[in-house]
Amino acid sequence: MNKFNVAYIKLLTKIEGPFDRCCIWFQGCNLNCKGCGNPSLQPLVPKHLLTEEQLLDIIYEAKKKYGIEGVTLTGGEPSLQSGLKSLNKRIHEAGLGIILFSGKTIDALDKDLVNSVDLLIDGPFIESQLDKERLLLGSKNKVLHFITDRYLKQESYFNSSISKEEVVAEDYIFINGD
Numbered sequence: 001m002n003k004f005n006v007a008y009i010k011l012l013t014k015i016e017g018p019f020d021r022c023c024i025w026f027q028g029c030n031l032n033c034k035g036c037g038n039p040s041l042q043p044l045v046p047k048h049l050l051t052e053e054q055l056l057d058i059i060y061e062a063k064k065k066y067g068i069e070g071v072t073l074t075g076g077e078p079s080l081q082s083g084l085k086s087l088n089k090r091i092h093e094a095g096l097g098i099i100l101f102s103g104k105t106i107d108a109l110d111k112d113l114v115n116s117v118d119l120l121i122d123g124p125f126i127e128s129q130l131d132k133e134r135l136l137l138g139s140k141n142k143v144l145h146f147i148t149d150r151y152l153k154q155e156s157y158f159n160s161s162i163s164k165e166e167v168v169a170e171d172y173i174f175i176n177g178d
């Protein structure tokens with residue numbers, strides 16, 4: 001069975017997309033963007049190897065404990081995780097939304113993977129196109145692709161400037177790797 005290579009997880013965050021979310025940072029990225037904000041997540045080395053069931057149990061816990069609206073998948077490059085489509089199907093079955101950050105452009109991604117999320121934010125980080133206006137996106141080339149209408153009304157979230165004081169992140173989860 002394929003396992004997911006997870007760097008770390010936050011059960012509840014208010015700063016990785018609209019609404020309260022669980023955020024999963026996957027380990028490994030081969031895109032080598034100059035100025036990458038998460039260089040420690042680039043090495044393609046095993047960190048915490050979790051089965052789909054183990055990852056889902058963590059997500060279910062976040063839903064039960066915090067009533068999260070959805071899950072943010074980031075990294076690293078999440079599309080390197082071969083089980084992602086199946087995971088996303090199960091996340092949707094739990095009634096949760098999915099935001100996927102990918103350094104690849106939509107055309108370079110598997111179509112079924114794209115169709116397994118609600119919002120895809122795509123494209124590499126381009127240092128010369130630094131985006132200081134939009135939250136979370138990093139560079140101006142990044143595009144919000146609303147795959148479903150779940151987050152259509154939240155587009156303004158990414159154009160807003162949330163002050164540091166309003167941002168609260170609670171409950172980190174530390175995983176013992178196997």
Ligand code: SF4
Binds near residue numbers: 033075104
């Ligand atoms: S895609 Fe993201 S994680 Fe990968 S090198 Fe670029 S900025 Fe870093």
